[in-house]
Amino acid sequence: VPQPVTIYNIAEKLGLTASTVSRALRNHPDISKATKKQVQDAAKKMKYKHNVAASTLRTGSTKTIGVVVPQINNYFFSSVISGIEEVAQEHRFNIIICQTNEDFEKEVQSVRTLIQQNVAAIFISLSKATQHNRHLKEAVSHKIPVVQFDRTDCTLKGLKVLNDNLSASIAAVRHLAGQGYSRIAFLAGPKHVNIFQERFEGYKQGIKENGFGYRKEWVAFDCLTKEKAKEALLKIWKLPARPDAILVSADLAAVGVLDAAKELGIKVPQQLGLCGFSNEPYTQWTSPSITSINQFSSEIGRKCMELFLEQKNAEKKLREKTIMIQPELVVRESSVRVP
Amino acid sequence: VPQPVTIYNIAEKLGLTASTVSRALRNHPDISKATKKQVQDAAKKMKYKHNVAASTLRTGSTKTIGVVVPQINNYFFSSVISGIEEVAQEHRFNIIICQTNEDFEKEVQSVRTLIQQNVAAIFISLSKATQHNRHLKEAVSHKIPVVQFDRTDCTLKGLKVLNDNLSASIAAVRHLAGQGYSRIAFLAGPKHVNIFQERFEGYKQGIKENGFGYRKEWVAFDCLTKEKAKEALLKIWKLPARPDAILVSADLAAVGVLDAAKELGIKVPQQLGLCGFSNEPYTQWTSPSITSINQFSSEIGRKCMELFLEQKNAEKKLREKTIMIQPELVVRESSVRVP
DNA sequence: GTGAAAGCGCTAACAG
């Protein structure tokens, strides 16, 4: 059983003092090359283990990033985390992950815990149920930088990494128009969440830009699940005036549309063009495969980390900065009727 | 900017001493109810924030679990993590996540980092490239309990949470046999990874049990990707003797089989029964939908945490214990030809 | 039931 080795043990062994050892270990410029090498070798040989708690207590700062997401187990968020982790590891940061399950209470709770842990930063994507941003302000008041990504609070200034959802929707509508569709319906998410609002906005702009009329009976809100989407299509299909294409705010909902279409005997893409959002892996494997929007999720994660590091190393702290990621339309079978 | 509040501040305010406050905050039996209430109220009012680093330094133990997985961004592992996180939060543990990207060096590195962080436990699922278990032994020698799950080293005793892959494969073969398939091929994973070995073993036992012969030309190893699986089916289909069903060690590979079948004009399930492994969400949405094995991934995560807590609270430490999760065959279109 | 005092291991002035 290895009895923990401290810098004092190393110092003693080498006839030095703890401060010198401490500095040598951290590559402090004051220390001579010879001493550094000597100390570092000894440390390795003696299996010295840096005591993170002690150094945190002393310096008041950790090398840990707290990440708060609605759900870990979906492709988008897990890829974001994966991206964060990648850059974090390079810079010897650890990450602590909290999932809120779209519950606001849990989100507040998570942020509090992270503040307690005295994390170096908090990266957060808000839950659908988020009602205010006091918990984020609390973090900031504790001098903990907050980086918001994807689902953010637009009333709160600060560091953000976003997808250009507006352009994405416009691009999708343009693509559908290019395929000869002109009667485009839309399945939206909850109105109060920024990303879904932007997607909706993009849809409206796209429609307008292409000279199509906006019909509110072709738009359904809060349609993010398979079931809701199915229901929505069934309802829309009963209308006297049917759409010939549908843009959907989430891939899962697009799968629901596909299901409903199968039931109703609607041929996709011939009778109904379909376009999803997020480019979840399974969109390739449905039949027909689903046209979707690639959000470069792991890139979002990497950018969060980079933005934080930039802020950390900046002379004067950035009060705000937004990095906008350009999504990419991935065309698949569900929206192509022009060869 | 709130100046950090310590137990001394609370003590001062209340005319008590830091030790009493410390004890009151942690609900120590020695302290009178009245004092406890007094202290806890004051703490809340003064926005006292427990200093984790200081208490860790003092006690030498953290409330952090390190989790090491090959990849975060797939359904299986992210659900395991989600399960861990659930129980962890209940017990006020945090989790730190490391992904190895199936790289052995990174795995060793991650475990070392976690040891440095002095985590309360390490939960790990080995990378495909793992060559030895010295890093795990290192953790144990630092008194850090290690819980292995899913992909484990069977030469290392200890705490484990496993899926019953053997039974799962047998059940799958039985099901296929029940559907009148009798010429069953198998796409295996890498031979040296326990779970894939077990799935293979189960296949062989299932074949035997049903009186079918084992044909090595119907078995392909290292087939976990779409491409590899496609290739494998193309090759097998050229044989003079063709199989009439195929059991596949991973869902992603099953999708590859579906692809290849489409190309070759093979009808699934009529001409070829298909069964995957892991019950990834997209298996429901392919066409035909894919029969697969539900591994109850978040349950695995919960059990890891529970096993650790059991060990932690045990009088005499468990030297070893294995929890076996029974998977469930989920029958879908790809393997049903009997109505 | 509460207080006094020491110390966990490290870092950062400050001094030389």
Add this chain to the structure above:
DNA sequence: CTGTTAGCGCTTTCAC
């Protein structure tokens, strides 16, 4: 370039 010194905030004997 290296040493001295003090202290981060908490817990825990040991007293009373």
